[in-house]
Every structure is written in C-alpha cells, then in structure tokens.
Amino acid sequence: MIITKSKRGTPCLWERGGGYNTMGGATVVAAADGSAKHAIYIRKGGLLINGNHALIPIAVGDVVIRAYHSRGDFVINVSAITSITDNEAALECIALYSSGEWNNPSIGEKYNAAISACVDKAMCYNCAEPHYIQRID
Numbered sequence: 036m037i038i039t040k041s042k043r044g045t046p047c048l049w050e051r052g053g054g055y056n057t058m059g060g061a062t063v064v065a066a067a068d069g070s071a072k073h074a075i076y077i078r079k080g081g082l083l084i085n086g087n088h089a090l091i092p093i094a095v096g097d098v099v100i101r102a103y104h105s106r107g108d109f110v111i112n113v114s115a116i117t118s119i120t121d122n123e124a125a126l127e128c129i130a131l132y133s134s135g136e137w138n139n140p141s142i143g144e145k146y147n148a149a150i151s152a153c154v155d156k157a158m159c160y161n162c163a164e165p166h167y168i169q170r171i172d
Contacts, residue, residue, distance in 0.1 A: 053161060064097060100114075
C-alpha cells in the first residue's frame with residue numbers, strides 16, 4: 036500500500052472514503068490493539084467528499100481496515116502492517132469478510148470498533164470527516 040510522508044518524514048496513511056447512492060468504500064487505520072490513533076492532520080477545507088480526511092502516523096503492527104460495499108453487500112479486509120519502506124507499507128491479511136461471513140472469526144472484539152467505524156464510513160453518504168481517530172477535546 037502506498038504511504039504518505041508527513042512534513043517531518045513520518046510514514047502515514049489517510050483515513051479516507053465514504054458512500055455514494057448504492058456503493059461506497061473506506062479505509063481506517065487502528066493501533067495494533069484495535070484502538071483509534073491520533074491524527075496529525077485533519078483536512079477541513081477543499082474537496083472533502085469521500086476523499087482523504089485524516090493523516091495518521093503508522094508503525095509496524097498497526098492495522099489497516101478497508102471496507103467496500105455495493106447495495107450493502109460488504110467485503111471487509113483487515114490487514115496488519117508488517118513492514119514500512121520509503122514509499123509503501125507491506126500488509127498481511129489477518130481477516131476477510133465476504134459473502135456474509137468471516138474467514139477468521141477469532142479477530143473478535145479486538146477490532147470490532149474499528150471495523151464498525153470503517154463500515155459506517157463506507158455507508159456515510161458524501162462523507163466529509165474522519166470516523167475513527169483519537170479525539171482530543
């Protein structure tokens with residue numbers, strides 16, 4: 036997966052995506068324990084609809100969740116980051132949801148919040164904000 040570098044050279048991925056009328060897709064980044072990560076940048080202007088919303092620093096062990104749907108029929112891929120080079124992160128699939136079932140149901144509660152946020156983001160019509168980041172209020 037192609038990564039983005041922050042101004043200071045930190046490897047990052049974007050939380051991105053959203054829904055259209057009958058289909059959608061999203062990418063969410065979580066820590067190795069499934070918790071939300073702190074975003075170093077949140078886009079507030081420009082074309083936000085179904086685009087890049089939050090820039091999140093990544094590390095080996097973090098989890099990338101990608102969800103796609105057509106008329107509510109979902110394919111969800113949960114992958115762990117195994118290595119990071121100058122311009123890409125290597126991912127290893129740890130669970131896949133397709134045709135209504137998980138190939139690895141043992142992922143259990145650890146990633147439920149992140150998976151749910153990714154599904155919500157993929158269904159969020161014209162999404163313009165992040166769904167799974169650590170918020171500091």
